[in-house]
Amino acid sequence: MSSSNSTNSRDTILDAAAAILTKHGVSNVSIQATATAAGITKAGLIYHFKTRDELLSALLERMVTELDAQIGLPVSDQPQIVSPQAKIAELADFTFDMPASQKQLLANMLVAATAHPHLLPQVQALFSRGYDTLGRSPNPALFQLLSLAMDGLLLLELLQLHKFTPDQRAAMRETLLELARELP
Known part of the structure; x- marks a missing residue:
């Protein structure tokens, strides 16, 4: 089999696993179900992922890479100069404009990470990169607090603990952006 x-x-395979995870949750992501959804044999899937844990780990790794790109986090260890106002605006777009399908996938991936503790370091690293990036701003505590507010909002919604009205969400978004614009 060629590399391509x-x-x-x-x-x-990862697309099929993500579709199962999004629609049916982590408990339904199995080697057989994923192979069937991907249109390959179980042996074909096992060639790439020996176990369900390897499959889940690879899926989470891909999701973290995509999230890093989506929210503009640095992909290397090189410190990058970042405009905190621009970063808060990017995070606001990510938080407030996330499609329902992506919310469902993220919610189910969080369930997977908490049910399989070996997956947590990848999620923790994603959050660390985000907060570290904002930590290099002129007022790190305030920018990190604004980011924390958006993370809290997103987690409340992902975990279906509270649903804010469209008017409340719009007011929160504008307030976050206003606070970010007023900072140095």
């Missing part, structure tokens, strides 16, 4: 075909097969 191997990468395509791996992506197809």
Whole structure:
């Protein structure tokens, strides 16, 4: 199997696992169900992922990489100069404009990470990168607090603990952006 075909097969498998996770939750992500959804044999899936845990870990790794790109986090260890106002605006767009399907996938991935503690370090690293990036701003505590507010909002919604009205969400977004614009 060529490297390109191997990468395509791996992506197809991860797409299938993500679809199952989004629609049915982590308990339904199995080797057999994923192979069936990907249109390959169980042996074909096991060629790429020996266990369900390897499959879940690879899926989470891909999601973290996509989230890093989506919210503009640095992908290397090189410190990057970041405009805190621009970063808060990016985070606000991410938080307030997230499609329902992505919310469902993230919620189910959080369930997977808490049910499988070996997956937590990847999620923890994602949050650390975000807060570390804002920690290099002129007023790190305030920018981190604004980010924390958005993380809290998103987690409340992902875990279906509270649903804010559209008017409340719009007012919160504008207030966050206003606070960010007023800072140095």
